[in-house]
Amino acid sequence: MKTIWNQTCRIPRRNELPGNLDTEVAIIGGGLAGILLAFYLAQEGKQAVVLEASSIGSGQTKGTTAKITSQHNLIYQKLLTDFGESALNTYARSNEQAIREYKRLIAARSISCCFETKPAFLYTMKHPDAIHMEAMAARSAGIPATEVTDTELPFAVKRALCFPEQASFHPLKFLEALCSTLTVFENTPVLSVKDHTLITPHGRVTANKIVFACHYPFPLVPGYYSFRMYQEQSYVLALDHVPELKGMYLGTDPDGLSLRSAGKYLLFGGQNCRTGHPNPAPYDTLSSLARSFFPQSQAVSHWSAQDCMTLDSLPFIGPFSRKKPDWYVATGFGKWGMTFSMISAHIITGLICQKKLPWKNIYSPLRFRLRPAAPRLASHCAESSMGLLKGLGPNIMRCPHMGCRLSWNSADSTWDCPCHGSRFDRLGHLIAGPAQTSCRPHKLIP
Numbered sequence: 001m002k003t004i005w006n007q008t009c010r011i012p013r014r015n016e017l018p019g020n021l022d023t024e025v026a027i028i029g030g031g032l033a034g035i036l037l038a039f040y041l042a043q044e045g046k047q048a049v050v051l052e053a054s055s056i057g058s059g060q061t062k063g064t065t066a067k068i069t070s071q072h073n074l075i076y077q078k079l080l081t082d083f084g085e086s087a088l089n090t091y092a093r094s095n096e097q098a099i100r101e102y103k104r105l106i107a108a109r110s111i112s113c114c115f116e117t118k119p120a121f122l123y124t125m126k127h128p129d130a131i132h133m134e135a136m137a138a139r140s141a142g143i144p145a146t147e148v149t150d151t152e153l154p155f156a157v158k159r160a161l162c163f164p165e166q167a168s169f170h171p172l173k174f175l176e177a178l179c180s181t182l183t184v185f186e187n188t189p190v191l192s193v194k195d196h197t198l199i200t201p202h203g204r205v206t207a208n209k210i211v212f213a214c215h216y217p218f219p220l221v222p223g224y225y226s227f228r229m230y231q232e233q234s235y236v237l238a239l240d241h242v243p244e245l246k247g248m249y250l251g252t253d254p255d256g257l258s259l260r261s262a263g264k265y266l267l268f269g270g271q272n273c274r275t276g277h278p279n280p281a282p283y284d285t286l287s288s289l290a291r292s293f294f295p296q297s298q299a300v301s302h303w304s305a306q307d308c309m310t311l312d313s314l315p316f317i318g319p320f321s322r323k324k325p326d327w328y329v330a331t332g333f334g335k336w337g338m339t340f341s342m343i344s345a346h347i348i349t350g351l352i353c354q355k356k357l358p359w360k361n362i363y364s365p366l367r368f369r370l371r372p373a374a375p376r377l378a379s380h381c382a383e384s385s386m387g388l389l390k391g392l393g394p395n396i397m398r399c400p401h402m403g404c405r406l407s408w409n410s411a412d413s414t415w416d417c418p419c420h421g422s423r424f425d426r427l428g429h430l431i432a433g434p435a436q437t438s439c440r441p442h443k444l445i446p
Ligand SMILES: Cc1cc2nc3c(=O)[nH]c(=O)nc-3n(C[C@H](O)[C@H](O)[C@H](O)COP(=O)(O)OP(=O)(O)OC[C@H]3O[C@@H](n4cnc5c(N)ncnc54)[C@H](O)[C@@H]3O)c2cc1C
Pocket: 028, 029, 030, 031, 032, 033, 034, 051, 052, 053, 054, 055, 056, 057, 058, 059, 060, 061, 062, 063, 064, 065, 066, 067, 068, 069, 188, 189, 190, 191, 213, 214, 215, 218, 232, 233, 234, 235, 236, 269, 304, 305, 306, 307, 330, 331, 333, 334, 335, 336, 337, 338, 339, 340, 341, 433, 436
């Protein structure tokens, strides 16, 4: 899938794993999370190798809108209610610190990646009270958030919430600079992991520590991540002939839009839905909205991407499972993987190097709290059971991960799994996990 990022940056290709290898740390996945982690481990003198199934940044990172922000939709009010003041403060501090660390790192290394400091806004056309509550929660966590009713958007909003000093960048140019000194093997999918050994088609890697930074950790057990996460898709248009927006915007209403300028283009996103759910014409809907707000606009490219959503809305960063003391995971970023990849890199580097860390507990994958997870748990169980049941029928496309029936996504011409979000092209070739293999082509291909 062509996005404005991979159309404007070609990261030099790396060789595949040349044979068996021993290392201190093996990182599965060369997206933003895996590359940032490898970079900070190298800073600590650790020998780390990244094993990437395809190419660096070719996963969800190439489809991001790359807002680097601590403003994550209506999260602060939810955190206060579900987890309390201490978790709220930790969330705000860790994400704000991640923004500052990007700024520091990019300046210190003179990385040319279109990094810009700009404000981020949440807006609503329906529920100004929700924005006000979010503003109060964010302010109580130390974020200098302000409420406004006038914005530069081409439509009226009821209320908006501004976080100052946020940022945006070109994610692939950033990765290209960061990975230049790292050991990365491309076209090296990890097929299975057993204790300290990773099996790939080109050889086995033995590592003291193993990190799953592969977007969706694929082992079914331990960890049981398939029962604790689902995936959500969003669609994006890159528009030309549009005025530049000084801020970055996200609508909090169910049909809210994401808008942010990237050079001469405007990234115009929305149409969120659970992966595998029918979404009849997401690009057409976005195009007609774009034309209504920006009559001169012209879509120069379009794409979709997806991210892992945890049931309690906090990511899973840290130990993989009590049963695997040397495995770690970074996932469940809920569409906020720019700051969470940075936070993951710091937490997992700290854990591997046995450093003290102020904010690892709220993100620990070992947590279990039913109340914050309950609403999403019910619908995730219902969706997964339905997908599995439908997978029992004859003559259907079935996901190799757990056997759920795949749905046809006519907008992208892909087969998508409504249970856990694996995606396949029209011939059944794997695009995104948790499935690790392609599925059998079937005569019912449309
Ligand atoms: C439409 C959209 C817009 C978004 N916009 C923003 C935003 O503005 N700001 C923000 O903070 N976040 C945003 N996000 C979220 C963000 O893009 C993701 O959270 C982030 O890119 C995830 O990075 P990652 O490294 O975890 O995953 P990926 O980039 O998917 O990297 C994982 C890598 O692992 C590899 N892999 C998978 N399985 C294996 C295996 N078995 N062996 C070896 N390698 C393997 C894959 O090939 C892939 O390259 C957005 C998400 C979406 C869907």
